[in-house]
Structure formats: C-alpha cells, structure tokens
Amino acid sequence: MSGPKRTATRSEHALEDLDGAALSYAARFAGQPESRRRDLREELVQLALPFAGRLARRYRGRGEPLEDLEQVARLGLVKAVDRYDPERGSFTAYAAVTITGEIKRHFRDRTWGVHVPRRLQDLTIEVSQATAVLTSELSRSPTVAELAARLETSEEDILAALESAAGYTPASLNGPVGDDGPAELGDMFGALDADLESVDDRLTVSGLLYRLPARERRILAMRFYGNYTQSDIAAEFGISQMHVSRLLSRTLTWLRQAMLTDAPPRWESGGVGQGDTAETLTMSVERTAGKILVGVHGELDRDAAERVRVGLTEAVCTAGDDEVLVDLDGVGFIDAAGIAALLASHEAARRATVRLRFARAQPYVRRSLTVAGLSPLFG
Structure with missing residues (x-):
C-alpha cells in the first residue's frame, strides 16, 4: 500500500527548472529597457535564493554565523546572475561555483585572526576533513603520516597546516588566566629587556677594565658599584678627596677614548687628561x-x-x-x-x-x- 503522495511546492518546481528560467531571462534581457532589466534580474535572483541558501548551509558549524554565510552566498548569486552567459553552459553549475568561491573567499579573507597563505588555508580545511574521516575509520586520531598519505602530500605540509590552524581563532591577550584572579594572558609574556642594547658596551668595558691598574679598577668598583663617596674612597686609600676626583676623571676619560677606537690607547700613569696633576714618584x-x-x-x-x-x-x-x-x-x-x-x-x-x-x-x-x-x- 503506497503512502500519500507528497505535493511539490511552487518553489521546488521553480528550482528544478532554474536553468530554464536563466535561459528565459537571458533571452528577454537583451531587448528590454533599463527598468525592465532590473525587474527581470530581481525575479531570477529571488527564484534562486533557496539554491544559494542550500550552498551556504553546507558551511555552517565552522565558526561563522549562518546568517553571515547566507548573505555572502546571496552576494555570490547576484554576481553569477550578472555574469551569466548562456553559451557557456548551465546556470546552476556556474552559480554553484561562483557562490562557493565567494563563501570560501569570505572564510579566507575575513575569518582568520592571523594572516595565513591561501595554500595553507585550503590545506588546513582538507586536513580537518581528512582527520574527521580517518578518526571514524580508525577509531582513533590519525597520525601525521596517515594524514599525509590520505591527502597525498608531505608530512612537512601537514605539520604546517596543523600549526596554521591555530591562526584561525588566536587566543586573546586580554583573555583571563585560570578561574580566579584578574590575571590576563598578556601578563604572562615577558617585557623587553631594557639592558639588552647595552650588552656590547658592557662586554667592551669589562675587557678594558683589565687594562687598568689595580688601584683604578678598585676605585671605579667602589665608586660605581659600591656607591662609596669620593671622601670614603680617599679615607680607604689614605689620599685626598681631590686626588680621588682626579683619578676618576683620568680613568673615565681613558675608557671613553678606548671605547671610541679600535685599538685602546696606552695607559699613561702620569695622566691622560688636561689638568691632571698626579705626582711622579x-x-x-x-x-x-x-x-x-x-x-x-x-x-x-x-x-x-x-x-x-x-x-x-x-x-x-x-x-x-x-x-x-x-x-x-x-x-x-x-x-x-x-x-x-x-x-x-x-x-x-x-x-x-x-x-x-x-x-x-x-x-x-x-x-x-x-x-x-x-x-x-x-x-
């Protein structure tokens, strides 16, 4: 006993003859005024909207709202209607390619949080689909080698695609860390080392210090590392504070000159600066x-x-x-x-x-x- 017959709706009949409607549109379009052309174009677009909606629904569940995908699909449909040429074949096939391309372009250009080359974007989608299929077949997660064999590509490309997948929806630096506390992900990253640029100078100075006499090295260490005053240094060495000042000036002048030349100048115990009155023994x-x-x-x-x-x-x-x-x-x-x-x-x-x-x-x-x-x- 057969069941009740299902009555086809008007829209389903129209979609079955979408190619015929497109041919009729193209035949009538050429000889019509501009206002009539707009009406004919609107009629064909309205007739094909369910077709565009079906193509959009194929891509739901990939992180984009269905409403946005339908809008993109409708834009692709309008482009297909405007560019349709009956001599090139079926309108349905042409519209499907155009709409699908528009949706893929939307995913490529608008949905990735980080710029990734198109080749890797396409490969990422293929890897995702192949992973789902192989997981179902193997009852486990597939290996990189199994994915490479399935897609007939190298393991290096599979690894690059898996790494690129993280660029689709990167984590926000303002995202919270853990369930407690106000800490954000950005707080976990270290700051730039302000002393990094001075590494070369520090290494150069450390080498030059060994060229100085022991007394000058010790005075520099006490003044700039031990935070001794000139008076404290003078009491330690049993000399006058003025003499300490002259020694510091002479030493710093020599270091500056040595830093600016490829070959450090010879250290002269009698002094290297104007006004140095260090006594000769x-x-x-x-x-x-x-x-x-x-x-x-x-x-x-x-x-x-x-x-x-x-x-x-x-x-x-x-x-x-x-x-x-x-x-x-x-x-x-x-x-x-x-x-x-x-x-x-x-x-x-x-x-x-x-x-x-x-x-x-x-x-x-x-x-x-x-x-x-x-x-x-x-x-």
Missing part, C-alpha cells in the same frame, strides 16, 4: 750616623716599581753596618708591582745582613704590606 737618600734614610713620595705602582727596587737595593748594598729606614709617608698608593719591589729590597737586605725597616706608612699602604707579610719590618 720621587726618591731621596739621606745618610746620617748609623742610618740611611730613604724617602719615597708618590704612587708606588708598576711604572715606578723598578726604580724603587733599584734604589733600595743600592742603598742596602752600600749600607755596610748602617740601618736602612724607608719613609713611606708620601706614598698614597701601592700595587702588586710596588709590593714586589719592597719584597726584593727586603730579600737583598737579608742576604747582606743589613737591617731594613719601613716607617710612617699610610693606612692603605700599611694594610697591603701587612697582607704581603712585611709587617715585622715596621718599627
């Missing part, structure tokens, strides 16, 4: 009854160390039974080379069985000599 020898008094005045650094060693050794060798007393009151600074010179004179005195003593050393110099083991010579 001087020695005086005075003989009295039973004693040779050697006065040293200036900075006992590597440039003056050899002169002091020679002078004290000569005094020891000519002392005979006399005592050699070295007055260090005028020495404001001594480095490793200067300490080595005093140790050499002490060794020469020991071999010659001559008594050698140091007197009136300033606090910084005395501490340095004590560390070097020369404290027994103070008297």
Whole structure:
C-alpha cells in the first residue's frame, strides 16, 4: 500500500527548472529597457535564493554565523546572475561555483585572526576533513603520516597546516588566566629587556677594565658599584678627596677614548687628561750616623716599581753596618708591582745582613704590606 503522495511546492518546481528560467531571462534581457532589466534580474535572483541558501548551509558549524554565510552566498548569486552567459553552459553549475568561491573567499579573507597563505588555508580545511574521516575509520586520531598519505602530500605540509590552524581563532591577550584572579594572558609574556642594547658596551668595558691598574679598577668598583663617596674612597686609600676626583676623571676619560677606537690607547700613569696633576714618584737618600734614610713620595705602582727596587737595593748594598729606614709617608698608593719591589729590597737586605725597616706608612699602604707579610719590618 503506497503512502500519500507528497505535493511539490511552487518553489521546488521553480528550482528544478532554474536553468530554464536563466535561459528565459537571458533571452528577454537583451531587448528590454533599463527598468525592465532590473525587474527581470530581481525575479531570477529571488527564484534562486533557496539554491544559494542550500550552498551556504553546507558551511555552517565552522565558526561563522549562518546568517553571515547566507548573505555572502546571496552576494555570490547576484554576481553569477550578472555574469551569466548562456553559451557557456548551465546556470546552476556556474552559480554553484561562483557562490562557493565567494563563501570560501569570505572564510579566507575575513575569518582568520592571523594572516595565513591561501595554500595553507585550503590545506588546513582538507586536513580537518581528512582527520574527521580517518578518526571514524580508525577509531582513533590519525597520525601525521596517515594524514599525509590520505591527502597525498608531505608530512612537512601537514605539520604546517596543523600549526596554521591555530591562526584561525588566536587566543586573546586580554583573555583571563585560570578561574580566579584578574590575571590576563598578556601578563604572562615577558617585557623587553631594557639592558639588552647595552650588552656590547658592557662586554667592551669589562675587557678594558683589565687594562687598568689595580688601584683604578678598585676605585671605579667602589665608586660605581659600591656607591662609596669620593671622601670614603680617599679615607680607604689614605689620599685626598681631590686626588680621588682626579683619578676618576683620568680613568673615565681613558675608557671613553678606548671605547671610541679600535685599538685602546696606552695607559699613561702620569695622566691622560688636561689638568691632571698626579705626582711622579720621587726618591731621596739621606745618610746620617748609623742610618740611611730613604724617602719615597708618590704612587708606588708598576711604572715606578723598578726604580724603587733599584734604589733600595743600592742603598742596602752600600749600607755596610748602617740601618736602612724607608719613609713611606708620601706614598698614597701601592700595587702588586710596588709590593714586589719592597719584597726584593727586603730579600737583598737579608742576604747582606743589613737591617731594613719601613716607617710612617699610610693606612692603605700599611694594610697591603701587612697582607704581603712585611709587617715585622715596621718599627
């Protein structure tokens, strides 16, 4: 027993003969005035609207509202009607291609949150469809190799498509992180390192610092890393605050010059800047009854160390039974080379069985000599 017959609606009959309606439209369109042409065009568009709607519904569920897809499909339908040429074949086939292309263009140009090349966009859609099919067939998620074999492409392309899929709806930087608290995703990203641009300068300066004498390096460290005042530094070294200021000025001037040249200039202990009045080391020898008094005045650094060693050794060798007393009151600074010179004179005195003593050393110099083991010579 057959069931009740279904009565076809007028719109279904019209859609079945959409190609015939398009041919009739094209035949009547050529000889009509402009106002009549608009009416004929409107009639064909209205007749084909359900067809455009069916094509739009094929793409629902992909993140775009159906109403937007229908509007895009109708725009494609209007373009198909305006460009239709009966000599090129079926209107239905031409309209389907035009509408589908318009919808795909909409997805490509308007829905991606991040720009992705068209080839990867199309491949992303194919990968998504192939993933759904293979998941149903295999009862598990397909591997990259299985997707590549299914789509007949390379695994590298599949990986690029999977990575590009994240660009369709990227996460907002203002999105919340977790369920509690006001933190946003953007708060998780680190800020630009303001010191990054100065890395090259820091490396250059660190290399140049090793070219400076030990005293200048220590003064710079105390001033700019230890936050010592010039007065504090002067008390530490047993020199005047004005002398510390001159040393800092001379050192910073040399560093600036060295930073601006490929070959750093030679460090001159006597000064490299205008107005530098650092004293050159001087020695005086005075003989009295039973004693040779050697006065040293200036900075006992590597440039003056050899002169002091020679002078004290000569005094020891000519002392005979006399005592050699070295007055260090005028020495404001001594480095490793200067300490080595005093140790050499002490060794020469020991071999010659001559008594050698140091007197009136300033606090910084005395501490340095004590560390070097020369404290027994103070008297």
